[in-house]
Amino acid sequence: MTLQLPRPAPRRSAPSPLATLPLLRRIDGLRTGYADELALFRGVGGWTIVAGLALLYLATPLVVDDFWLSVMNFTAIAGIAAIGLNLLTGFTGQVSLGHGFFLGLGAYTAGYLGGDLHLPVLVWLPAAGLVGALVGLLAGPFALRLRGLYLAIVTLGLVFVGEHLFLNLRQITGGPQGRVVPSPLIDGLNFADLHSSLGLPLSREQSFFLFVFPILALAAIAAKNIARSRPGRAFQAIRDREIAAAIIGVDRARYKVAAFVVSSFYAAAAGALYGSYLRHITPGQFDLLSSIQFVAMIIVGGVGTVYGSIAGAFFVVLVPRVVEGLSPAIPFVSHSAGGSGVSVFVLNQLLFGVLIVLFLVFEPLGLAGIWARLRTYVRTWPFSY
Amino acid sequence: MSDFLQLVIQGVALGSVYALIALGFVIVYKSTEVINFAQGELVLLGAYLVYALNQTALPFPASVALAVAIMAGVGWGIERTILRRMVGKPTFAVVMITIGLAIMIRQLVSAVWGFDDRLLGEPWAAARIPLGDLGINVTSVITIAAASVILALFFVFFRFTRAGVGMRATALDQEAALAVGIPVHSVFAQAWMIAGAIAAIAGVFLTAFPATLHPAVGFTALRAFPAAILGGLDSPGGAVLGGVVVGLVEVLVQGYQPQVAPWLGNNFHVAATYLLMIGVLVVRPYGLFGTREVERV
Numbered sequence: 318m319t320l321q322l323p324r325p326a327p328r329r330s331a332p333s334p335l336a337t338l339p340l341l342r343r344i345d346g347l348r349t350g351y352a353d354e355l356a357l358f359r360g361v362g363g364w365t366i367v368a369g370l371a372l373l374y375l376a377t378p379l380v381v382d383d384f385w386l387s388v389m390n391f392t393a394i395a396g397i398a399a400i401g402l403n404l405l406t407g408f409t410g411q412v413s414l415g416h417g418f419f420l421g422l423g424a425y426t427a428g429y430l431g432g433d434l435h436l437p438v439l440v441w442l443p444a445a446g447l448v449g450a451l452v453g454l455l456a457g458p459f460a461l462r463l464r465g466l467y468l469a470i471v472t473l474g475l476v477f478v479g480e481h482l483f484l485n486l487r488q489i490t491g492g493p494q495g496r497v498v499p500s501p502l503i504d505g506l507n508f509a510d511l512h513s514s515l516g517l518p519l520s521r522e523q524s525f526f527l528f529v530f531p532i533l534a535l536a537a538i539a540a541k542n543i544a545r546s547r548p549g550r551a552f553q554a555i556r557d558r559e560i561a562a563a564i565i566g567v568d569r570a571r572y573k574v575a576a577f578v579v580s581s582f583y584a585a586a587a588g589a590l591y592g593s594y595l596r597h598i599t600p601g602q603f604d605l606l607s608s609i610q611f612v613a614m615i616i617v618g619g620v621g622t623v624y625g626s627i628a629g630a631f632f633v634v635l636v637p638r639v640v641e642g643l644s645p646a647i648p649f650v651s652h653s654a655g656g657s658g659v660s661v662f663v664l665n666q667l668l669f670g671v672l673i674v675l676f677l678v679f680e681p682l683g684l685a686g687i688w689a690r691l692r693t694y695v696r697t698w699p700f701s702y
Numbered sequence: 703m704s705d706f707l708q709l710v711i712q713g714v715a716l717g718s719v720y721a722l723i724a725l726g727f728v729i730v731y732k733s734t735e736v737i738n739f740a741q742g743e744l745v746l747l748g749a750y751l752v753y754a755l756n757q758t759a760l761p762f763p764a765s766v767a768l769a770v771a772i773m774a775g776v777g778w779g780i781e782r783t784i785l786r787r788m789v790g791k792p793t794f795a796v797v798m799i800t801i802g803l804a805i806m807i808r809q810l811v812s813a814v815w816g817f818d819d820r821l822l823g824e825p826w827a828a829a830r831i832p833l834g835d836l837g838i839n840v841t842s843v844i845t846i847a848a849a850s851v852i853l854a855l856f857f858v859f860f861r862f863t864r865a866g867v868g869m870r871a872t873a874l875d876q877e878a879a880l881a882v883g884i885p886v887h888s889v890f891a892q893a894w895m896i897a898g899a900i901a902a903i904a905g906v907f908l909t910a911f912p913a914t915l916h917p918a919v920g921f922t923a924l925r926a927f928p929a930a931i932l933g934g935l936d937s938p939g940g941a942v943l944g945g946v947v948v949g950l951v952e953v954l955v956q957g958y959q960p961q962v963a964p965w966l967g968n969n970f971h972v973a974a975t976y977l978l979m980i981g982v983l984v985v986r987p988y989g990l991f992g993t994r995e996v997e998r999v
Contacts, residue, residue: 412794459980462987464995465793466737470931471983473924474976485967605924609801616798659813667809673802677795678787 357541374530378523386522388638392631393526393533394590399614399626400540401583406612407621408544409576410556411460415472416584416611418479419449421603423585424498424592429489431499431593438501438508442589449585450578457574476605483600495599498592501528509593525594532590533627536583540623543579552576553621584611613673619685628684636672637665708838709957710950715842715907717949718849722904723926724933724941725856726897731935732873733893734785736793739800741901742923743807748773748902749822749909749919750811756823770902777898781891789890804920812917820915822906845907852903853942860938865892873936925952925972928979934992943990948975 356363378386402416423445430441459471483490490496500509507514508528509521519527543549551572554562563569592598610633618629640647644661680686723745730738738744748769755765780803788796826844830837860866871879872889880886908922909915929948933940956971963970988994 406794410794412797459983463983464987466731466797466935467931467983467987467989469797470737470927471980473927474980477976478973478980481967481970481973484969609805612798612801616795663809663813666805667813670802670805670809674784674799674806677791677799677802678784681791681795 357538357545370534374527378519378526383520383522384638386526388631388635390522390525390529390594391634392627393529394587394594395611395614395634396533396627396630397536397590398584398587399611399618399630400536400623401580401587402611403615403618403621403623403626404540404543404552404583405576405580407615407619407626408549408556409552409573411573411576412465412469412612413472413580414469414605414608414612415456415475415479416580417603417605417608418472418475419453419581419584420588420591420607421479421483421598421600422452422581423449423588424598424603425483425490425496426585427589427592428496428498428598431502432497433489437503438593439503442501442586445589446582446586449588450582452585453577453579453581454574456581457577460573460577461570472608473605476603476608480600480604483603490600493600495597497597498589498595500596501593529590529594532586536586537623537627540583544623548572548575556621610669613669615683616673617676617683619683619688620681622683622685625683625685628688632684633669636668640665640668705957709953711838711842711846713950713953714946715839715845715949716953717929717946718846719904719907719945720926720929720949721942721945722849722852722900722907723923724930724945725853725938726900726904727926727930728933728935728938728941729869729893729900730897731930732938733869734796734890735873736785736796736800737930737935738897739797740780740804740807741897742920742926743804743811744773744777744898744901745905745908745923746811746917746920747776747807747905748898749905749915750815751902752906753820753822753909753915754815762823762825766902766906769905770899773898773902774895775898777894777896777901778891780898781894785894786887786890808917808920811920815917817917821911822909822915824906824910826911839912841907841910841912845910848903848907852900853938856938865889869893925975928975931979931989932982934989936993937989937991940989940991948978951975951978 377389381389398416398420402413405411405413426445426448427441430436430444431438436444456472456475460468463471484493500507502508505514507524509525511517511519511524511527517524544552551562551567554565554567555569555572559569588603595602614629614633615626616629617632618627619625641661644664647664676683682689723741726741726744727737730736730741751769751772752765755768756762758765760768784799784803785796788799824841826840830839831843860870868879868884869889869892871882871884872886876886879889904923905919909919913919925948926945929944930941931944932947933942933944952971952975955974959966959970959974982990986992
């Protein structure tokens with residue numbers, strides 16, 4: 318029997334006298350109460366950034382060429398998945414090497430629901446996420462029983478079991494040849510082709526940009542809200558010291574499974590978008606390497622931050638494109654598949670490996686860490702510490 | 703029946719190779735508490751080194767010995783230059799470093815030697831020993847014999863030599879080991895050296911006839927993960943048993959599943975060992991012989 322103690326009403330901290338000065342309150346970074354600590358966008362600076370982002374969202378597809386738009390679209394999709402992985406690995410401390418499997422799950426679900434059953438995007442996108450979450454729920458109990466590296470290897474096993482399923486469930490996945498995933502459609506409105514459905518002079522890249530970035534924003538804000546509220550605190554408590562967290566009353570089982578479910582939801586939804594963007598998917602796209610790529614994204618971007626996940630996704634998507642573009646200028650690199658010298662693919666993979674190692678050794682906090690240092694430097698200038 | 707016997711011998715031979723790879727995982731995990739995801743790539747690099755040395759005038763045993771020495775150096779170098787900086791960092795970070803290393807080594811190998819299939823050049827090549835109406839590959843026999851010798855050496859090393867005992871002490875408690883004067887840092891380096899050396903040997907048997915040398919061999923070595931996990935990551939004996947079980951399961955499933963249960967799909971043997979591993983972990987979260995971690999407040 319649990320004894321229910323009468324709880325005192327939550328005390329609001331008395332506002333600091335400084336807070337009555339409206340000017341001071343608006344200065345970015347001045348925190349005068351707990352509500353300020355928790356605020357998503359703090360002060361004038363925060364809201365300026367939001368307004369700037371909204372403006373950028375509308376302006377970018379009109380100004381930027383298709384190459385950069387495709388980089389950004391891939392970034393947005395990978396960013397959603399990376400945010401999911403960061404909630405699991407960065408915030409809760411559960412290492413997963415099976416993120417690619419959940420992406421595949423989402424992509425094939427989207428292909429089946431949208432392509433074979435002709436459902437609109439409003440159905441298949443959430444449904445893909447839910448299927449991912451459901452499988453994540455099934456995988457969750459492993460997280461309860463297994464610690465650390467054993468869990469990492471079980472998720473590695475998921476990738477191989479998943480690849481087997483994707484290759485062999487031919488009615489749904491099309492086997493080794495893969496299958497088509499439909500464009501995001503609602504009643505004839507094709508979000509990947511606003512040119513023919515609305516008559517707007519927009520290419521596929523431009524249309525997809527407008528479609529996918531609001532979803533990224535939604536995913537990022539939701540993740541931020543999870544991270545700064547009760548479940549997020551519980552995740553971080555489990556990550557930092559599991560036993561201590563259990564002692565102060567964090568339900569380990571519940572929050573570990575919850576982290577798995579949320580992360581799989583993100584991954585599967587991102588997978589659905591990925592498939593829809595690529596139009597055609599094969600099982601080979603969801604292998605171990607793709608899972609490792611997402612881990613690389615959160616390492617490069619910053620473990621335990623939401624914006625770091627997006628920055629990392631951008632970096633990991635961008636580097637191979639840049640190398641590809643520069644490859645004619647680099648000696649010993651062959652451009653064609655059969656040519657002599659090192660192929661672009663090999664060079665890219667090599668760089669990828671080097672990046673992971675260098676970031677972990679020299680900048681474990683990732684791009685987010687660099688950014689934070691830079692910000693502190695500017696704020697405290699000329700006093701460095 | 704002779705079919706079955708042949709598959710069993712094949713399975714045990716494959717299992718011995720897996721056991722050698724798994725031992726590489728175990729020795730690094732036991733001393734440094736890190737799973738070395740680059741072990742498969744060390745195996746790959748070792749095999750290519752044997753091939754390259756054998757292409758020069760060196761006889762095969764000499765090239766194997768030299769490759770083992772070089773790989774020990776590579777293991778030592780990796781520990782010295784990269785992993786030593788990571789002492790005290792979260793395990794996750796160290797593991798990711800080994801994944802980064804794995805990617806680098808695999809690409810270096812394919813940059814140097816390309817993607818063509820190559821023959822390792824072992825002297826016994828495709829020779830067969832007649833047995834029943836089919837016969838078995840000499841490779842299988844040599845693999846099993848060599849693996850048994852190496853595993854025996856391992857146990858002698860851990861039980862009777864100073865370095866081996868020091869390694870066990872380090873695995874048990876780093877601080878206490880330091881307190882009694884064990885040079886923990888050089889124990890880490892030794893563990894990596896041994897992992898590198900054993901990888902070269904595993905590489906020889908993984909790529910000898912009927913297999914060939916190809917950069918994808920590094921992925922084949924990933925299948926030794928279930929072996930290490932099955933036995934428990936910190937148990938050398940478990941690694942051997944796990945290796946043999948995984949090898950047997952893989953070969954027998956490959957041999958019989960297409961007739962017995964075709965509905966499981968093509969290449970089910972790849973997924974089967976992972977399913978086996980997941981099943982074992984559900985029942986025993988630390989593997990069959992792994993040490994159960996005790997939570998202390």
